[in-house]
Amino acid sequence: MDTVLNHDETIKGMVRGNLIISAGAEVIVRGMVAGNIIVKEGGKLKLYGMCTGNINAENAEVKVFGTLIGSIFSKDSKVFIDPKAAVKNEKVN
Template identity: 25%
Template sequence: MSIEHGKIEGDIEITSEFKMHGMFTGNVTVKQGGHLILHGMAAKSLTVEPGAVVEVPGMVTGNVVNNGGTLHIAGTVSGQVIENSGETNISENAALG
């Protein structure tokens, strides 16, 4: 598993296990086989593709879109949570909108 504590500039696609304690400045797409644990912040949108797993104990300032993966939100999403397909679980303690 890759672990990042700094800032990643621009858009990124994640295809493996990745734990982020820092900040993504662009859009984040988690592809099939990818597993993102976002303890830090995504400054734009976060998209979950089929076969991907995403856990959000941190913060997303844009929208979170589930296009067929597994999504768990326990943190904060300032934008909308859009579930097109897949499994989306939102904790009681999550802050949305």
């Protein structure tokens, strides 16, 4: 089941399934996403926790400070990976 966020939110617990961040929303993940994170055009993601899937972003902003088991697939997005972050596969365009 997908979780769709249309507003600013901080996630401290667990999300099972895909997390979809809509345009204009800024989401901070301090917990865990057991699935993919999809950031729509104009959305923003800050990952301090963990994501077990991939991050897909198009015309969005992604900052990774935590752990990403998958890859980052980005198209025309701003992507920042903190040097202390644990990312299995780096950015894929």
